[in-house]
Amino acid sequence: MEIGKNTVVSLRYRLFDDKEALLEDAQQIDYLHGGFEQIFEDVEAALEGKSVGDAVLVDLPPERAFGEVDESLRRTESRARFPAEVRVGMQFEGASPDGQHGAIYRVIAIEGDSVTVDGNHPLAGQALRFDCTVLAVRCATREELAHGHAHGAHGHGH
Ligand SMILES: [Zn+2]
Incomplete structure (x- = not known):
């Protein structure tokens, strides 16, 4: 068949x-x-x-x-907005930049008081x-x- x-x-x-x-x-x-x-x-x-x-x-x-990497889905935010145990690789739910739907953000870097998250698919780009x-x-x-x-x-x- x-x-x-x-x-x-x-x-x-x-x-x-x-x-x-x-x-x-x-x-x-x-x-x-x-x-x-x-x-x-x-x-x-x-x-x-x-x-x-x-x-x-x-x-x-x-x-x-x-899809291509969407830079607007990469954001750096204050560490204070995250739980104390935040680590690279953790995932959080957040709103998409247009606020229209939810997105999963992965923590990709933690430096000092800032946490960088990425809402792109891990295989984007x-x-x-x-x-x-x-x-x-x-x-x-x-x-x-x-x-x-x-x-x-x-x-x-x-
Ligand atoms: Zn079915």
């Missing part, structure tokens, strides 16, 4: 950054194919028409992966290489199509 609209695809994948360092190894996902925005658009396009056992290698520039193998292809169920995602062990859990 070939990958096409409204099929559920099981993939094993590895993700590399632009220096070919391994970011994620031997991950498995099930996704609903056909424009449901479950995986990167370019990877989905490369998988169209493939079948079990086929491997696909897709290079994604930053703007096709997790990075080119990625997505290396995947097709493990299975099946027709989506009516329920999966209604929900817009794949169900099952490596799909969406409810």
Whole structure:
């Protein structure tokens, strides 16, 4: 069976950054194919028409992966605004610069009385290489199509 609209695809994948360092190894996902925005658009396009056992290698520039770095999401604030135990790598919820929605900010630096946080995705600004193998292809169920995602062990859990 070939990958096409409204099929559920099981993939094993590895993700590399632009220096070919391994970011994620031997991950498995099930996704609903056909424009449901479950995986990167370019990877989905490369998988169209493939079948079990086929491997696909897709290079994604930053703007096709997790986006460019948005400097407005990097802020330096007074340490007094954070808990005493604040450390680099901790995450806090805050409002986006436009105040329209919440964002997750990671602490990236602590210097003296100032704490720098970054609300960008950790992989923003990075080119990625997505290396995947097709493990299975099946027709989506009516329920999966209604929900817009794949169900099952490596799909969406409810
Ligand atoms: Zn569902």
